[in-house]
Amino acid sequence: MRILHTADWHFGRMLEGIDRREEQAAFVDEICHIVEEQAVDLVLIAGDVYDSVNPPAWAEELFYDALERLANGGKRGVVVIAGNHDQPERVRAAAPLARKHGIVLLGLPKEAPVIEKADPTKVQIVAGGSSWFELAIPGVEHTAVVLALPYPSESRLKELLSESFTQEQMQQAFSDRIEQLFAALAQHFRDDTVNLVTSHLFVMGGKESDSERPIQIGGALTVRPSAFPPNAHYVALGHLHRLQKLSEQPLVRYSGSPLAYSFSEAGQSKAVVIIDAVPQQPVQEQIIYLQSGKPLVRWKATEGIAQVEQWLAEGRDAGSWIELELHVKDVIDPAEFQRLRKLSDDFVKIQRVLLRDETGERTSAEQENREELSAEQLFCRFYERKRGMQPDEQVIRLFNQLMQERDEDAEGQAIETDLA
Secondary structure, three states, rough: OOOEEOOOOEOOEEEOOEEEHHHHHHHHHHHHHHHOOOOOOEEEEEEEEEEEOOHHHHHHHHHHHHHHHOOOOOOOEEEEEEOOOOOHHHHHOOOOHHHHHHHHEEEOOOOOOOOOOOOOOOEEEEEOOEEEEEEEEOOOOOOEEEEEOOOHHHHOOOOOOOOOHHHHHHHHHHHHHHHHHHHHHHHHHOOOOEEEEEEEEOOOOOOOOOOOOOOOOOOOOOOOOHHHHOOOOOOEEEOOOEEEEEOOOOEEEEOOOOOOOOOHHOOOEEEEEEEEOOOOOOOEEEEOOOOOOOEEEEEEOOOHHHHHHHHHOOOOOOOEEEEEEOOOOOOOOOOHHHHOOOOOOOOEEEEEEOEEEEEEEOOHHHHOOOOHHOHHHHHHHHHHHOOOOOOOOOHHHHHHHHHHHHHHHHHHHHHHHHHO
16 A cells, blocks of 8 residues: 655645645646656554634645546545644545545544445544544555644543643653554554554654644653554654654654745755555665755845846746845945845845844944934844834834824923922
8 A cells, every 4th residue: 555644735825924825726736747647555643734723725625636647537545634723623624525535634633534435435433433534545455543633632532631740740641642542543453454643743852943833832742753553563753843753663753844944944855755554564765855845045145136136047946935145234225225125035034133243242233322323223233133124014103103202202291390
């Protein structure tokens, strides 16, 4: 049985206000091409299909389009579980229609898929119960037993682990509970089946990036790698956006997200994982790197705007989203800054760093006579030194409003003093 593992699509997510729908649609095209080219039998999507519980309509349309194309009229199995970003009811809303096409949609940890007689030429659930099912796929001589645990928060598990535990005790209790759940579910594994686990969890040892919003407080909702059944062929995880392997036996992996969603992921390659699994044999894995998303890169221009212009003329990192750190010796004129932004549509964020001389003193430009500068100019320079960027119009307007209120208060106090 050939299985493709993917997760953390985050349809609807933006990058510093930039719409990513074209890249996300290109990913759907790419993954549909991969499953056809690689003759994949089963696709596991390990949570966070959407970026929020209330995604835009186009994100839902893109997801359903992806499901239909991946399922190939019910000839290929598709399993989707909800992540911490997903609204469970939204993920499973189309389950009655989806299961007719060999698609399993699960929103909550203890959910049981519906078992019903179906066309034997299509994917069928032949057995199942709370958090597990057995899947028969046309053309594959053995079935797959899948333990599916969507994002298992205390509320979604409908279990209160403790009201008085310390952080360490809570972490231990949560990991123990997940291990107990999997141990009980693993009784459905057999020697003649491909045995799979899919969940949306934070596993100890996993490497984070800034684009994952925490699903735990202080590490409380993390689990040990040993929590997974040792006789599983493969554990397909979602939540962490970096492609990474956490264990060899069983083989535990995060596939990572298909697109980079923060500049902390700059330089990371995005991929899907394909495994070949046969009962009672170790799996063979293959990493297929994706081409559909624009890379994220960081530029540090220590020689000012001229260096940025040179890099752009050379075509450096063409087709990438760029976070620019610009080193300057003085505050940039707003018109010059706007000209810089217009040099490329790929600039997502520009952060300016004011330099100091070798002694650590302010540069000559910073030592201008303060008496010659207005309060607004002084504020702008202070703001830029502290934040690395100029304040926007709204911040300047608020500052001027506060200054005006201060002056009015001072004038009122002076009048009161004169009257006294």
